[in-house]
Amino acid sequence: MAETSNDQELAERGGAGDAVAELAAPDDFVEVVLDVKDDRVDVAEVLRPVASTWEDQYRRRQVAEELRRLASASRPARRLDRAGSILDVIEHPNDWGATYSDRESDRNGRRRKKKRSGGGGGYDDSDDDDAAASAAAPERELTRFALRIAILEKAASGVGTLAFVWATVVLLGGFAVLLQPKDFYFVTAIVLIEGTRAVFEPCSVSGNVGWILTSLQLLSATACAALSAMRLVEQHYGDVDQDATKRNRAPALDIFYGLALVQALLFLIEKAYWHWKISYGQLLEQTRRACGFGASGIVSLRRFFHNAYWKCISGSVFDALDMDLTSFALALVNSESRGERLIGARVLHSYVKHELYADDTVDRIVTSAQTVRRLVAMLGWKSPADEEIRLHAATVVARLAGDKRRVLRVIGIPGAMQSIASLLHAGKREDDHDETYYAFNLLGLNILKHLSHDVDNCRQIRNTRGVLPKIIEFTRTSPSLLQDEWVPAVWITLVKRSLKVVMRLVSTAGKTGRLLRKEISDNIFAVINIRDILRYGKNHPALSMLGIEILTGLAMEKAARRKIGSTGQVIELLLSNFLSPEGRGEQAKIVVEAGDALAMLTTESKSNCAEILKESEEVVTQIVSLLDEDAFRVSASKLLRNLCMYAGSEFCNRLRGVRAALPR
Structure with a gap:
């Protein structure tokens, strides 16, 4: 069952x-x-x-x-x-x-x-090629729209070229002296209007100038259509039957006016279709939502669409069908233009955070060594003008670092650790309330947390100047920070993430781990900051848990045990957590971890054993009472054993009944 x-x-x-x-x-x-x-x-x-x-x-x-x-x-x-x-x-x-x-x-x-019945949620089969292609290309409708617009534009341009050649070679060249003044002025006006309209392309500009040029183009196309239709309806080209030299003038004019009318109508249809899809159909807005972009995503999609459109215009109309936003963004990230780099970084940021497109986007990024180098280099850009680009790049790099298969692509770049470390030095908590700076700090800590899974990366973190002290600095708290309700959540998140990084570092194995534990314990603020968390962090048990785990890891080194024990109130606070009656419920994990930390600290440490035993005469009795509870029996047994072994002869009377209570 x-x-x-x-x-x-x-x-x-x-x-x-x-x-x-x-x-x-x-x-x-x-x-x-x-x-x-x-x-x-x-x-x-x-x-x-x-x-x-x-x-x-x-x-x-x-x-x-x-x-x-x-x-x-x-x-x-x-x-x-x-x-x-x-x-x-x-x-x-x-x-x-x-x-x-x-x-x-x-x-x-x-x-x-x-899915057919409109059910929400659910995952589609990722190996279904058609479904994957559809899901991976929300911009496909934009490229198809660019194709349709380009076909209309090329058709109008082709007809317009033919009309221009017909007017200049046949009419103005062959019939110039034979045309009636009215037709001569009509033909000349149409040619000049269409020629002028073709020179000014509103897609190349934006704002009020683009709107004015678009309006003028629509007026000129309407004027050409009206002039051509007027002459085609009138069909009055003078007396051409009695003069053999004027016999072909009427059909020649009909052909020209017909071509001019067709060109103007194609242009007006193109603009009407464009306006209907973009303004009323909300094509860009729909694509933005499908891609998961923010409000600024409209700018990126508009740029992508214009690139696809010009690619269709300048080459084959089908060239844009192979375009996709990921390739477009990768190309822009490597551009020398700040605006293009920003657009590319925005797209990559949105895609690596999107559930459907993240894996494919990351795969595409790591296959381009140049793109990875550029993204890592962006982490070190400190100009205020590059702030948004830097933030997007940090998000993408954090996503790459979170994948064990791809993290080497990041850390293997020369100077990568220095660029990552620069994220930790952005902004100060006391002086600036702009959460953008905290975002840099959080992303930097997140990248380091992912990197610290590997011993070689931990070695690089240790060898990079200023990284460890800065990480420890983020663990600093205060009574108001931990106890006041108005404190922004991002401050607590910053402390929590820095504690996670420190915990990973002190848990590193081998020689690198020993050196890291020594260097962290030598920093006087490391243990002091954890002590403050244990003292004031009753409302944040997750922070207390991380702090105790760090102390347990540091206690693997004899010198660190001595420094922790000599830091005032650390052992007292650990003992308080271990013996706290409140810890028998939801905070049982903290009780167990505090017991493990005390057991590690008392290993081969007479001074730390003395710190525990001098608290009160009832402390041994309280520890012995924990042997009756399954959850705490192991921790209590380890601590009592160490007290018996390393406390010294002056505490023999106090520990006399412990041996009988210990499980055999």
Whole structure:
């Protein structure tokens, strides 16, 4: 029997949480724990007891096959599908003969039915080429619109060229002296108006000038159409029948006026279609929403559309069909123009944050070494004019650094760590309330947090001048910061993220880890800042938890244990958290972590043991009482053992009853 949600429910959740599926049989069971996170579905735990029968073995193989498929899937939507396959196997114990393709077909059919019925949510199959192409190209309608406009423009231009040649060669060249004054002036006026209109292109300018040029073009096209239609309706070109030299003048004029009328009508149709799609159809706005762009995305899309339009005009009308916003943005990021770089950075920022297009965009970025170098270099641009570009570039680099497969593309660039470190030096919390600066700090810490998963990266962080002190500086708090309700959330987030980076660094293995722990503990503000968090951070248990974990990591070094113990009230605050009756509920994890920290600090440290035992005579009794609680027994046992081993003879009387209480 299955006790879990099905694949549809799993897809709809799409957020943090756990989905546990249990398959029960008379003598056997298989338990699969799926960890559903913001961007992926991982197998957190699989318990596989020995299968005794052929049916149990087959069942095991089915689940194992789906687990292999889940492990090999890279995209979030595909991993959700694989997770759904596991749930299908577990939820249908009587249908062990069903193949994977059968289940996949059934599930895809349910998904298609749901989409047709207007159901919300749900993930599409990422390996479906048509669906992926449609999802990855929200700008496709813009390129198609540019194609249609270019066809009308080229048709009008071709007809206009033919009319101009006909007027200059045939009419004004062959019949110039034979034309009536009225026709001569009409032909000359039409040629001059159309020639002037072709010279001034409103698409190349914007604002009031562009609006004026567009209005003049519409007036000129309307005038040409009116003049041509007027002469075609009148059909009065003089007495041409009695003079053989004037016999072809009428058809020649009809052809010219007809060409001029067609050209003017094509131009007016083009402008009407343009205005209808852009102004009334809201094509740019619809594409902006589909791409997930902000308000400034209209500028990027307008630039993309004009590029596609001019590409169709200057070459084949089909050239723009191969254009996409990602390639467009990559090209602009490497431009020498500040405005073009800003447009490209905006597009990449929006796409790496978009659920549907993030993976494809990141893949495209990392294949261009020049683009990655430019993005990393942008992190160090400190000019106020480059502030927005820098912010977008930092967001993209943070996304690249968050992928273990691509992080080497970032950190492998010479000077990358210095550029990343420059994000930490933007703005001061006390002097500036502009959250843009905090965004730089947060992004810099986020990048460092991702990089600190690797020992080599931790070595670079340590070797980069000024990085560690700046990270520790962000852990600084105050009573008002931790206790007042009006404090902006971004300040707390900044402290939390810096604590996470420090925690990763002190947890580093090997020689690099030892050097990092020494350097962090040598910074007098590191332990002091954590002490302030433990003292005033009752309203922020997550910060207290991180601070205690950092102390536990630092305590792996003997010199660090001595420095922590000599910092006033640190051990007292840890002991308060460990023995606090409030910690028996939701804050049980803090109690356990505080106990582990005290156990580490008292290892081979007589002075730290003395700090604990001199608090009060009841402290040992309180610690011993924790042995009766399963959640705290291990931590309490470790601490009591260390107190007995390293406290010294002066505390023997106080520890006399501990040995009998310890579990054997």
